[in-house]
Amino acid sequence: MTRSPADLRAATLRSGAQSASGHLPALILSAERLAAMIAPGAHGLRRSGPGEDFWQYRPATQGDSARSIDWRRSARSDAQFVRDREAQTAQAVGLWVSAGQGMGYAGAPDRPTKADRAHLLALALAMVLLRGGEKVGLLGQPARAGRVQADRLAERIAASVPIPGDHDAPSPDMLRPNQRLVILSDFLTDTAWVDALLARAAGIGVTGVLMQVLDSDEEVFPYSGAVLFRSLSGAIRHDSRDAGGLRDAYLARLAERRDWLRRRATEAGWQFGHHSTGNAPATALSWLYQVLAD
Template identity: 35%
Template sequence: MPSGLSSLLLPSKRQSGYRSAAALLDAAARLAARAGPGVLPGIRPDSPYPGTRPRKRAGPGADFWQFRPYQSGDRPQDIDWRRSARSDQVFIRQREWTGTRHVCLWCDPGAGMAFRSAGNLPEKRAAAQLFLAALAILAQKSGDIPVLLRPDAPPAKGRLDDLAAALLHLPIPGDAPARAMRSPLPETLPPGASLLAVASDFLFPPETFRDFLGRCARNGTHILALQILDPAEIRFPFRGRVVFEDSAATADAAAAPRIELARCEDSRAAYLARLAAHQSALEDACAAHDARLLRHATDTPPEDIMSALCHFTQGKA
């Protein structure tokens, strides 16, 4: 089962993840080079001011946005006298808010992300890190500020290698009991974040995701959801008697809930049905909140998801 990710981007097969920030950035840069221009939603390729981006709302900026009737509290300097002279009302001239946009990145810190079903596959976390790093590169290229949201620390931003290092050194789940029950999704959203890319396996209940999408919509944040799954999770290829342990539940392996299947092949159909139901619930939630859901299996080439991302943004534009 050759993995596109590992064959193309991991330094060697048999390696479960990236060893250093440089390796991660190198792989991500190669991946980002495959993406066409305008991958990120809302980009304006002909923008004369690199780094500025119209926010499609009133605010500080150079370009005209709209006239608005004067309200008490408005500054007199903002009154457009020429427009006001044409009618009885006094109008305020508003400009379109242009400025650097924050592209937020989030990687699921859950223990389940460390899963890989075969020695020649990367961990799911590695794929997540690669995509998020590639997005960070693209965002910086188009003048946005990539911001890495972290579960236990303030958001990281700045140079790309710092970001990549922070991405690699996200707290490893399971090493402290206090972090065991960590949410797979960010709990707080930075105000003004216009785009949030969430990389996760989304194997938690779909209701949690739907609630999260609702919060984001209220904050005005677009969501790009990257669902990364291991082929074993998609196809359930197990045979015989296997004891399954909940890897996400708790750090204490002895107390983790277990379930024993006498014949896995008999339970495969039930599993696949449940997975399909879960996936469609996720899609429904995304559709309801105008979020975009992209899927990636760790045994497929990562370029696929990049092209999917291109189509997504072009279609959106």
């Protein structure tokens, strides 16, 4: 019996969905364990309003009720003071993880790929933020709160697939005012997009974090002798007869790239950090959460 094109497409989609969902339980379990290490809290807006934390004392004005007066503070002067609290509200956080072919690299069988580690960090961070009442979404998609959103994000992250080439970048048009972004990438390809993204972000009041995720081998360049280097897409190849002789130049270029990313981030009011897949993810997750909480 001949199957119609529609049936074939449906079968392909089901197969792809089953393949992607097969990784979902492990991803969720790992992310939940990692997220459990961080205690979430509400983020203050640094202005007076409903909240639990002390914000400031201010002189009482006409319209303030006697109940709002802080009599202990007022007793130390001739004026009356009101104790303001800091306003707290959910903030929208957008997550973006590079899908470039290079993110699929792992230098050893016992290490995760850069993409796997970035996906784990993104989902664990989302879980922590959602527990704290924040709204979270993938960049370009609605940011929502609640446990159901964690499940949605887990499904979408697990179903993500690499793009055909090495280079991947978020579109500045996907940014929305007054959100915070977390961008996870290896930043090893052309980084001209970073300037465009940060310029757009500065223009609409968006702040965030650039997090570079590298494999341990990319951090130290342990190669020597004859080595054929090529990108996972096969687009870039370099045949070296003395790989060890390239080490100093490579490490210098890596340091320059990080300095450039750090400067651009600082100028835009963003933060820059980096993480190696050979290190425990908890440190990177804690740093990401603290940066967003500041």
